[in-house]
Amino acid sequence: MNKILVTGGCGYIGSHTIIDLLDNGFEVISVDNLYNADESALDGIEKITGKRIKNYVVDLCDLEATKQIFQENQDIIGIIHFAALKSVGESVEQPLLYFRNNLNSLLNILDCMIQFRVSNIIFSSSCSVYGNATELPVTEDTPWQEAESPYARTKQMGEQIIHDVLRGNPILQSVLLRYFNPAGAHPSALIGESPRNVASNLVPVITETAIGKRPETVVFGADYPTRDGSCIRDFIHIMDLAHAHTLALQYLLQNNNEKQVEVFNLGIGEGVSVLEAIHAFEKVTGENLNYRIGERRPGDVVAIYANLNKAADKLGWQPAYNIEDIMRSAWAWEQARSNNGIVIFMLL
């Protein structure tokens, strides 16, 4: 009795978390409609762990199809709900798409949990719930500001929905994990971030520039009131993030939670500026990155980083990797997937 349903298991964070779950003795099934992924991550997981994960290609907005998964797997003991659309810019252009997908999928999962009596859910939230935070580092109690995008609002609303639904259903309990800036890849370079959408996050932009997929990296503003003028973020290695999910799940399964819904920040607790991140990449790879300073990007917060004391105290979580490790693994993954592309091209 240790089966976990991972939603969005073919995606970036889901696929890395599955490896950590398998390493810790859990059985995993996935549901992913492949909107922003393909099933190649499952091949990578199989190479790394020797286990093939079953993925249901189902849209979680389809309640009947979602129920069918629970019907077939009545031994699910917990859910890690990653599935969501996550592009901030796209959410501004298509807010309805984001509200419909991110909220309906969550409602359907909660509905199934109640119907099939599955008690435990870990929810992927985001530092974007804090908006332009008024205090740094942000703790779990830092008040939320206005959401900067419809995407961020789906995370604020998702958290509120979980609070309200669980209040009326005492058998349910949840951990809400607010990720800061996840980056990097599995050390094997067999899986990493490979979205169908064009990458817009800093680390893939850097590696794609260095490998020649894009001509340059533009630093969005170097006139902010920070130590070097560029924005400050809390970059967290994907494997540290993955392990936090296993710990959060064990915490719920062992009923160590004091409240029905517990919230944790997941960052490494250190601010790294955009320019420092670029220099870390150059240092560990020996590459000279073609970058230039450009205009500010609308909607960017100046600086945000986490206070991670709560996750350390209650989950026993300690991030092991720093920005240099992140860049090293992201670069290895970029090289590996580019080589794969060449091999596929030659085979064609």
Ligand code: NAD
């Ligand atoms: P991702 O896009 O790589 O993975 C999400 C997966 O969910 C995709 O494979 C997609 O196909 C699937 N999916 C989306 N809607 C679905 C639906 N209706 N039914 C079934 N599958 C669906 O994203 P990720 O980076 O792995 O993010 C995972 C979660 O973490 C998301 O909820 C995201 O909002 C959150 N998050 C991500 C970041 C980040 O920077 N990557 C930061 C904070 C929070």
Ligand code: WQD
């Ligand atoms: C990081 C820094 C950019 C690209 C986003 C979401 C947030 C969360 C994490 C999901 C910023 C700068 C970037 C580039 C740059 N995701 N940058 N040139 O915006 O901090 O957070 O991902 O929940 O909700 O908003 O991440 O990687 O886009 O940017 O200078 O080409 O890098 O201005 O300061 P962000 P990011």
